[in-house]
Amino acid sequence: MFKEKYNQGKKLRNKTPRNSHAHWKVPKKRFSVESMIEKSNYDRLPDLIPIRHFRMTGSPFIFYRATASLMARDLSYTPSSGIKVQACGDCHLMNFGVFATPERALIADINDFDETNPGPWEWDLKRLATSFMLACREKNFSEKEGRNITMELVSSYQNKLSEYSQMNFLELWYTKFTLEDIRKMSSDKRVQDAVETMLEKASTQSHDRVLYKITQKSLSHHEISNQPPLVYHPIKVKESMEMINQFMGKYKNTLQPDRKKLLDQYRVIDVALKVVGVGSVGTRCYVVLLMNHNDEPIFVQVKEARQSVLEPYTEKSVYSHQGERVVQGQRIIQAASDIFLGWSMGPAGRHFYLRQLRDKKISFEVESYKKFGLTIYARLCGYILAHAHCKSAQGPLICGYIGKGEEFAEAIVNFAAGYADQTEKDYEDFMKAIKKGKLAIKEEIVQ
Secondary structure, eight states, X not given: OHHHHHHHHHHTTTTSOGGGGGOOOOOTTOOOHHHHHHHHTTTSOGGGHHHHHHHHTTOHHHHHHTOHHHHHHHHTTSOOOXXXXXXXXXXXXXXXXXXXXXXXXXXXXXXXXXXXXEEEHHHHHHHHHHHHHHHHHHTTOOHHHXXXXXXXXXXXXXXXXXXXXXXXXXXXXXXXXXXXXXXXXXOOHHHHHHHHHHHHHXXXXXXXXXXXXHEEEETTEEEEOXXXXXXXXXXXXXXXXXXXXXXXXXXXXXXXHXXXXXXXXXXXXXXXXXXXXXXTBTBOEEXXXXXXXXXXXXXXXXXXXXXXXXXXXXXXXXXXXXXXXXXXXXXXXXXXXXXXXXXXXXXXXXXXXXXXSSSSOEEOOGGGOOHHHHHHHHHHHHHHHHHHHHTTTOHHHHXXXXXXXXXXXXXXXXXXXXXXXXXXXXXXXXXXXXHTTSSOOOOOOOO
């Protein structure tokens, strides 16, 4: 079966040559950067949009993180092999992390699925490759060094894809990237020290720790501390408790019965809006504090789920609820998912998905990585993305299309360089719009 599908993938090169992926050309009817950003701001909280713009001014690399919708439109004009997977939709190097499985083992995986939808597998790889190229430029690496690190990403994806495509499919679904797997990627002391640091950080990431950091005690009970404009209470919680409990009830009904039973032991204590990320700023994101009779806390993050940036250019989601789209897509892509991952609908008809907040979750400190560290990280991201795409059962087709040589990898590296150039130009246009007052910004000063 593998050989048959491999050959089918190989035939797709006739329609879409592998080297055709190297070219980036600006579409004739490409909208202005200003208009695309304004379009992506639809239905965001107006007071937070200027903060979103401010965060985007940091650098082309940071700007790129917030413009997945712009790139999705651009990618729709690029060549495609025609092979679709459950795509991440915003496959950026900052959207990978370490977290605990339900069995409490620490694994590395993709951790952002707001934009997940079925789509071309190349789009994930091209977005990820471009993010590495921009990261290298931000660190002032030479063009050759940036290309070498991006090539490491694509080559590792290609090699691991070949391995996974020939695995027993059940074993593939059981496969996870543990910290021990990361440790084995290199015997260099820097890698070993990085793993130890992650283990130490993970030991401090608990609900009790979050309780200590973001709450205060008032009248014998805990409440989330206001830190406007980034954390604040948009509603009076006591007066809104009936609505909150109805919302949480709908959410609990999307969980497995045993997990619903577990969460039933906790009651809602407080709810606050919390600004997160770069691209998500302005969407409705909340933190819910729940406690049981022993005053043991659980923090749940509630994130607004909007239409995937891929959907206008791929296919309509089979899920009418955008939160369910995120949850079901995440369950396909990730090696293991949060036991409290579910979805609900707010009183205004808005869609949300929910998961635990900071439960042994660690971000890779990419900002501090030098050439060696970023190379190892590129290899890891390539492995993880190959695993995610193979879980859609399209591994042999993709493998056949890519082949065994470097032609496809070189094409993706060339695309990444070209699109990184485009992002730098888009960033300049964005900054010009800011200076002309066409896009408002507001520096985030926590009170």
